[in-house]
Amino acid sequence: MVLGFFKHVYRYFVPRVQDKDEVEISRDGGALLSDSFIAGAVPMYDTTGRIIGYVQNKPPVSEPGIPKNIPPPGPTRIENASKFVIGSTNEIxxxxxxxxxxxxxxxxxxxxxxxxxxxxxxxxxxxxxxxxxxxxxxxxxxxxxxxxxxxxxxxxxxxxxxxxxxxxxxxxxxxxxxxxxxxxxxxxxxxxxxxxxxxxxxxxxxxxxxxxxxxxxxxxxxxxxxxxxxxxxxxxxxxxxxxxxxxxxxxxxxxxxxxxxxxxxxxxxKRRFEAMVNAHPQVGPLQLIVGVPGIDGPGESVADISDVLLNADRVTKERQKLKRPADTGGDHFIRAFAKFEQERPGFIILSTIGKVTVISVQTPFMQSQMVKDEVLDGPVNGMVSDAAHGWWKERTSLLMVSSTYCPDLFCWVPGVLSFTNGASGEHFMYHFLAVFQAIAHEAEKRHLEVEDRLFAGVRDYALYDKPTQ
DNA sequence: CATCTTTTACTTCTCTCGTT
DNA sequence: AACGAGAGAAGTAAAAGATG
Structure with missing residues (x-):
C-alpha cells in the first residue's frame, strides 16, 4: 500500500513521531509496541536471534476487557484530555x-x-x-x-x-x-x-x-x-x-x-479489535470469539470488547474489512485515479497530490467557454470563482468553481472545477494556474495571441463583497 | 409566520442463510 | 471458514403537517 509504505519510510527516518492511536504490524507479523510497553518488558528471541515478542515482568494494571499480549490502545488524547478520555487505562x-x-x-x-x-x-x-x-x-x-x-x-x-x-x-x-x-x-x-x-x-x-x-x-x-x-x-x-x-x-x-x-x-x-486481529492474523472468527488459544488455555475474546462481536458473522465481516482494505486504501485510489484519467483523456487538466491536493477538471465544452470572441453586453464579462464548503465528505475540503457567462445558454456555466483539500493560498494558486492554463490553451486553439487582457477578468467571488481598494 | 413534530423517500448498514 | 445474495433494519435529510 502506497500510503502505508510512505508512513513506514517516514517513521523509519523520523522515529519519535508516530501517528496517534496507531498500531501497525511489522513485516514479521509482530505488532509494533509502544515505548512504554517495551520499558520493563523482557524480549523473547527466536532461534535466529530476532526479537519475536516481549513478556511483561510485572503484569500491567489490568483494564477490563483489554486482551492479553495486545499493545494497549493508543495514547490518551492530548488535547482536551481532561474533558474527554478515550482508551484511558484509568477509566472512571x-x-x-x-x-x-x-x-x-x-x-x-x-x-x-x-x-x-x-x-x-x-x-x-x-x-x-x-x-x-x-x-x-x-x-x-x-x-x-x-x-x-x-x-x-x-x-x-x-x-x-x-x-x-x-x-x-x-x-x-x-x-x-x-x-x-x-x-x-x-x-x-x-x-x-x-x-x-x-x-x-x-x-x-x-x-x-x-x-x-x-x-x-x-x-x-x-x-x-x-x-x-x-x-x-x-x-x-x-x-x-x-x-x-x-x-x-x-x-x-x-x-x-x-x-x-x-x-x-x-x-x-474498532481499534482494540484491530489490534487483536493484527496480533493473531491466522486466528479465525470463531476462535477470536471463544478466545485465542494459548499455553494457559483460551486467551481474551473479542466479545469482551463489545457485545456486537458476539456475532460470528459480524466478526467475519469486521475482520474482512481489516484484511482486505485494498478497495479503500491508497493503492486502490491511485489505481482508480490513473484509470479514471486514462479513460477520460484531457478531463483532468491539473492534479497535485500531497499536503496540498488540488485536482482540476474541465470538459471540452467548459474549455470552449474560457475565451469570448467579443465583449458581451452587461456585467457578465470575465470569470467568477467561488469555493463551496460541505460538498465533500471531508469538511475541510472544498469544491472550487470558476464560472463564465455563456451567451448561447443565457446563464453562467462552470469553466474549471477543482477539488481542494483546504483553502490556503497554495490551494488557490493551483486552481487559478489551471484556470489560466485553460484560457491560454483555448486562445492558442483559436489562434489568438495569448496576452494579459485574456486573464484580466478572473476574480475571486469573495472579493466582490469587499470594497475595491 | 415561525417553530416543532411527524412522515416520507432514499441510502447505508447489519444480519442471516445457503453454498462451496 | 469464506463468500455472496438478499432481506430488512437503521440512518439521513427534507417535505409535509401541526401548533401556537
Whole structure:
C-alpha cells in the first residue's frame, strides 16, 4: 500500500513521531509496541536471534476487557484530555444516585454486555469545566457540552446505542455556522424498550425504529409466551452541528433497561479489535470469539470488547474489512485515479497530490467557454470563482468553481472545477494556474495571441463583497 | 409566520442463510 | 471458514403537517 509504505519510510527516518492511536504490524507479523510497553518488558528471541515478542515482568494494571499480549490502545488524547478520555487505562465509571448526583465507582465489576438488567450505570457525567466525559454510546442524564470535530470523528458522529428516532427538518440552521446556536439541529428521541407482562420474565427487546415495524413487532408474543408492551421513553438529545463540531444537549434520565442488542462498534472498540486481529492474523472468527488459544488455555475474546462481536458473522465481516482494505486504501485510489484519467483523456487538466491536493477538471465544452470572441453586453464579462464548503465528505475540503457567462445558454456555466483539500493560498494558486492554463490553451486553439487582457477578468467571488481598494 | 413534530423517500448498514 | 445474495433494519435529510 502506497500510503502505508510512505508512513513506514517516514517513521523509519523520523522515529519519535508516530501517528496517534496507531498500531501497525511489522513485516514479521509482530505488532509494533509502544515505548512504554517495551520499558520493563523482557524480549523473547527466536532461534535466529530476532526479537519475536516481549513478556511483561510485572503484569500491567489490568483494564477490563483489554486482551492479553495486545499493545494497549493508543495514547490518551492530548488535547482536551481532561474533558474527554478515550482508551484511558484509568477509566472512571459513574453511577447516579436517586437525587441525580454522580458517584465514581472504584472497582467497576460491570461490563457493558452484562449491564442491561442492572440499574443504570451511566458513564456520562454532568458537564462542568474540567469534567471527564467518556463517550460510551449511552448518554444519560441532564448535560450539555460541545464536542470538537475530532471528538465527533472519534465517536462515529456521537453514535448512541439506545434505540432511537432522529428528527430533522431544521431549515434555518447552517451546518457550518460560526455559532452553535445557528447550527443544523437534529433531535434524537429514545424509543425505550419492549418488555412483556410476565413479571418473572427478564427478556428485553430492542424496539424497531420505524412505526410500522414497531407495531408488527408488538403483535408477536414474547419468547416466554406473554404479551409484549412498549415501555416508552421521552429522553431527547438535541445536536447542533456547526463549524467547530457538535453542541450536544441531553435531557432526562432513562428509567428503563438498556436494549440488549448493540449495533455499533465505537472507533476505540474498532481499534482494540484491530489490534487483536493484527496480533493473531491466522486466528479465525470463531476462535477470536471463544478466545485465542494459548499455553494457559483460551486467551481474551473479542466479545469482551463489545457485545456486537458476539456475532460470528459480524466478526467475519469486521475482520474482512481489516484484511482486505485494498478497495479503500491508497493503492486502490491511485489505481482508480490513473484509470479514471486514462479513460477520460484531457478531463483532468491539473492534479497535485500531497499536503496540498488540488485536482482540476474541465470538459471540452467548459474549455470552449474560457475565451469570448467579443465583449458581451452587461456585467457578465470575465470569470467568477467561488469555493463551496460541505460538498465533500471531508469538511475541510472544498469544491472550487470558476464560472463564465455563456451567451448561447443565457446563464453562467462552470469553466474549471477543482477539488481542494483546504483553502490556503497554495490551494488557490493551483486552481487559478489551471484556470489560466485553460484560457491560454483555448486562445492558442483559436489562434489568438495569448496576452494579459485574456486573464484580466478572473476574480475571486469573495472579493466582490469587499470594497475595491 | 415561525417553530416543532411527524412522515416520507432514499441510502447505508447489519444480519442471516445457503453454498462451496 | 469464506463468500455472496438478499432481506430488512437503521440512518439521513427534507417535505409535509401541526401548533401556537
Amino acid at each position: 465509571i459513574y453511577t447516579r444516585t436517586p437525587e441525580g448526583h454522580f458517584i465514581p465507582i472504584q472497582n467497576p465489576e460491570e461490563k457493558q454486555g452484562h449491564a442491561q438488567h442492572k440499574p443504570l450505570d451511566t458513564k456520562v457525567k454532568e458537564d462542568f469545566p474540567g469534567a471527564e466525559v467518556h463517550w460510551d454510546g449511552w448518554p444519560d442524564g441532564k448535560f450539555e457540552r460541545d464536542f470538537t470535530l475530532d471528538e465527533v470523528n472519534e465517536t462515529n458522529d456521537l453514535a448512541i446505542h439506545w434505540a432511537h428516532t432522529v428528527g430533522g427538518g431544521d431549515r434555518k440552521g447552517q451546518r457550518f455556522a460560526e455559532e452553535w446556536m445557528n447550527g443544523k439541529r437534529v433531535t434524537r428521541t429514545c424509543l425505550g424498550i419492549l418488555q412483556c407482562d410476565n413479571q418473572d420474565c427478564e427478556i428485553t427487546i430492542r424496539p424497531h425504529t420505524k412505526p410500522q415495524s414497531l407495531r408488527t413487532q408488538l403483535l408477536k408474543p414474547c419468547s416466554c409466551g406473554a404479551m409484549l408492551y412498549h415501555l416508552k421513553c421521552d429522553v431527547k438529545s438535541i445536536l447542533w452541528t456547526w463549524s467547530k463540531g457538535i453542541h450536544y444537549q441531553n435531557s432526562g434520565y432513562h428509567v428503563h433497561r438498556r436494549p440488549p442488542r448493540k449495533l455499533h462498534l465505537l472507533p476505540q472498540e
